[in-house]
Amino acid sequence: MKTKLFILLAFVVSLGMMGCESKEEGGGGNKGMIGSNAAEKVYVAPGEHDEFYAFMSGGFSGQLSVYGLPSGRLFKVIPVFSVDGEKGYGFNEETKPMLETSHGFVPWDDSHHPELSQTDGVPDGRFIFINGNNTPRIAKIDLKSFETTEIIEIPNSAGNHSSPFTTQNSEYVVAGTRFSIPITETDVSIKDYKEKFQGSLTFVSVGDDEHGDMAIDFQILVPGYDYDLAHAGKGPSHGWMFFTTYNTEKAYTMKEVYASQNDKDFIAAVNWKKAQEYLKAGKFREMPANYLNNEYSEKTHTAVSKRETSVRVLIPEECPGLIYYLPTPKSPHGVDVDPTGEYIVGNGKLSADLTVHSYTKMMKAIENKSFEKEIDGIPVLKYDEVVAGVVEKPGLGPLHTEFDGKGYAYTTFFISSEVVKWKVGTWEIVDRIPSYYSVGHLMIPGGDSRKPWGKYLVSLNKITKDRYLPTGPELAHSAQLYDISGDKMELILDFPTIGEPHYAQAIKADIIKDKSLKYYKLDENEHAHVTKSEAETRVERKGNEVHIYMTTIRSHFAPDWIEGIKVGDEVYFHVTNLEQDWDVPHGFAVKGAANAELLIMPGQTETLKWEPKSVGVTPIYCTDFCSALHQEMQGYVRVHPANANVELSWGLGEDDE
Numbered sequence: 088m089k090t091k092l093f094i095l096l097a098f099v100v101s102l103g104m105m106g107c108e109s110k111e112e113g114g115g116g117n118k119g120m121i122g123s124n125a126a127e128k129v130y131v132a133p134g135e136h137d138e139f140y141a142f143m144s145g146g147f148s149g150q151l152s153v154y155g156l157p158s159g160r161l162f163k164v165i166p167v168f169s170v171d172g173e174k175g176y177g178f179n180e181e182t183k184p185m186l187e188t189s190h191g192f193v194p195w196d197d198s199h200h201p202e203l204s205q206t207d208g209v210p211d212g213r214f215i216f217i218n219g220n221n222t223p224r225i226a227k228i229d230l231k232s233f234e235t236t237e238i239i240e241i242p243n244s245a246g247n248h249s250s251p252f253t254t255q256n257s258e259y260v261v262a263g264t265r266f267s268i269p270i271t272e273t274d275v276s277i278k279d280y281k282e283k284f285q286g287s288l289t290f291v292s293v294g295d296d297e298h299g300d301m302a303i304d305f306q307i308l309v310p311g312y313d314y315d316l317a318h319a320g321k322g323p324s325h326g327w328m329f330f331t332t333y334n335t336e337k338a339y340t341m342k343e344v345y346a347s348q349n350d351k352d353f354i355a356a357v358n359w360k361k362a363q364e365y366l367k368a369g370k371f372r373e374m375p376a377n378y379l380n381n382e383y384s385e386k387t388h389t390a391v392s393k394r395e396t397s398v399r400v401l402i403p404e405e406c407p408g409l410i411y412y413l414p415t416p417k418s419p420h421g422v423d424v425d426p427t428g429e430y431i432v433g434n435g436k437l438s439a440d441l442t443v444h445s446y447t448k449m450m451k452a453i454e455n456k457s458f459e460k461e462i463d464g465i466p467v468l469k470y471d472e473v474v475a476g477v478v479e480k481p482g483l484g485p486l487h488t489e490f491d492g493k494g495y496a497y498t499t500f501f502i503s504s505e506v507v508k509w510k511v512g513t514w515e516i517v518d519r520i521p522s523y524y525s526v527g528h529l530m531i532p533g534g535d536s537r538k539p540w541g542k543y544l545v546s547l548n549k550i551t552k553d554r555y556l557p558t559g560p561e562l563a564h565s566a567q568l569y570d571i572s573g574d575k576m577e578l579i580l581d582f583p584t585i586g587e588p589h590y591a592q593a594i595k596a597d598i599i600k601d602k603s604l605k606y607y608k609l610d611e612n613e614h615a616h617v618t619k620s621e622a623e624t625r626v627e628r629k630g631n632e633v634h635i636y637m638t639t640i641r642s643h644f645a646p647d648w649i650e651g652i653k654v655g656d657e658v659y660f661h662v663t664n665l666e667q668d669w670d671v672p673h674g675f676a677v678k679g680a681a682n683a684e685l686l687i688m689p690g691q692t693e694t695l696k697w698e699p700k701s702v703g704v705t706p707i708y709c710t711d712f713c714s715a716l717h718q719e720m721q722g723y724v725r726v727h728p729a730n731a732n733v734e735l736s737w738g739l740g741e742d743d744e
């Protein structure tokens with residue numbers, strides 16, 4: 088049995104490599120069947136705007152990047168889980184709390200799946216969420232400011248991969264453990280995996296106002312499998328959330344072999360409306376937990392960390408009807424629900440076919456109690472009773488599926504490096520096109536919603552090889568844009584991405600662009616250390632702390648010279664940008680400061696901490712080319728010996744000239 092599996096895996100792997108190599112032979116000359124009018128289709132003339140915003144996960148950069156489609160132009164990298172020196176994120180005092188966790192300050196993560204908030208199953212442009220895999224977290228980015236405004240940690244989880252997929256009205260974003268771990272009893276032997284390890288499925292509620300506050304509503308404790316991806320039901324299946332599982336073998340070692348033995352793993356179907364009934368009826372257990380919820384306020388321009396100490400947990404055995412397992416071949420990766428909400432596609436990584444379940448059949452099977460068995464209180468539905476159809480031999484290594492809203496589905500095949508288009512309902516394959524190379528996710532704008540804008544498809548590829556000019560051993564990851572408005576898919580553009588792009592989302596630009604914030608209102612700035620005019624600028628000493636209340640306006644700092652700081656002082660520059668105009672940030676940097684610059688938006692206050700180590704004069708300057716006199720936007724701070732007997736003094740040119 089073991090050897091057979093080894094041979095199968097070796098075969099699959101070598102097939103994959105064959106696919107890759109044969110395509111490389113063309114070298115840079117292989118353009119990959121590019122259409123003759125491709126340039127026209129992606130051309131967005133200078134000064135014109137793209138039709139879609141696309142949000143690409145930053146993968147192991149921990150960030151989220153914003154592109155335009157169809158041009159493939161990069162607009163912004165939004166710092167989320169990783170510090171970003173360019174914007175001072177995680178370096179200035181205001182955003183440091185965003186990266187606090189129960190493990191302390193964690194300045195990095197691996198972010199995979201952006202997910203737009205939805206209203207009635209359609210992306211509404213309020214927020215975009217993204218998961219942190221490594222130290223389980225979900226972040227919320229506000230699409231008015233394009234800034235991360237909240238991060239919530241997920242307790243009882245490891246490898247937060249099946250996340251943060253949203254329900255139809257963003258009632259919830261979810262988080263499933265990829266790595267099961269010991270939860271109720273923590274200090275156990277790894278060898279006791281089968282008996283002692285558990286999984287958890289977390290439902291994080293999202294406020295329906297402009298803040299969209301996240302809070303953990305409940306968790307479900309589930310068998311110790313790997314929970315891989317998720318997608319919500321919609322329309323008739325609204326109220327359900329589907330999660331894929333693998334490693335139903337419960338292997339803890341050599342997973343590449345031992346976690347691939349079962350013919351079928353499961354898609355877990357969770358009835359979250361039922362969960363709400365159980366919560367109301369008090370059928371939950373309060374479990375101690377330790378996790379942080381960090382929120383950034385656009386009024387105080389400051390993030391605050393709140394520690395939470397318990398979660399409400401539901402146990403399937405105690406809550407009949409809460410969760411069912413749908414048998415699905417073979418280590419399914421993505422689970423994708425079609426726009427009608429009827430079909431649930433299980434992308435079985437190691438399966439020869441693609442399995443599609445029917446929501447109607449699932450409901451009937453539940454009603455008829457067509458159960459194969461029960462696992463820890465979770466009924467396993469009979470495969471034949473839930474399966475709607477099978478796409479036969481579509482390709483090798485299916486990972487993810489999206490929909491165009493015109494009755495077609497598009498599935499990526501990692502090993503055979505292609506996108507395959509098939510008809511929902513008849514399961515026939517109608518088109519296929521190579522991707523360069525080894526595609527993971529794909530994205531159609533709105534392609535996981537009830538109303539896809541089925542015009543473009545982006546494949547997000549793992550390997551670039553010969554597609555771009557070489558840049559040493561590490562090559563840019565890559566996205567490819569396909570026109571899917573006709574019968575045949577057509578490749579029209581390659582463009583590089585940041586980190587490893589996993590999932591992505593896109594939305595019609597009109598829904599967001601007019602709401603985009605231009606600046607923060609100075610008179611609404613409630614930062615604890617705001618300075619609202621040059622007249623209020625000052626420097627104050629509190630023991631060895633020196634607080635500098637500074638302002639910026641084109642083209643000077645006030646004050647721009649300061650004396651009386653001593654070695655051993657903790658210096659805080661609280662810099663308020665007085666500008667009230669779009670696109671006029673000022674930067675602020677101090678020679679030798681052990682953090683990064685500040686990049687202060689109009690109307691905002693940010694704080695840079697500096698601990699001077701030596702006596703002398705230190706320059707400060709603006710880093711962002713803000714006016715013709717930007718190079719003049721500079722100043723000096725004098726540092727005296729630790730034991731010097733000097734008073735603070737400062738100014739802005741009034742005594743001179």
Ligand code: RUQ
Binds near residue numbers: 486
């Ligand atoms: S996963 S391919 Cu997070 Cu499919 Cu990336």
Ligand code: CUA
Binds near residue numbers: 673709710712713714
């Ligand atoms: Cu302010 Cu340059």
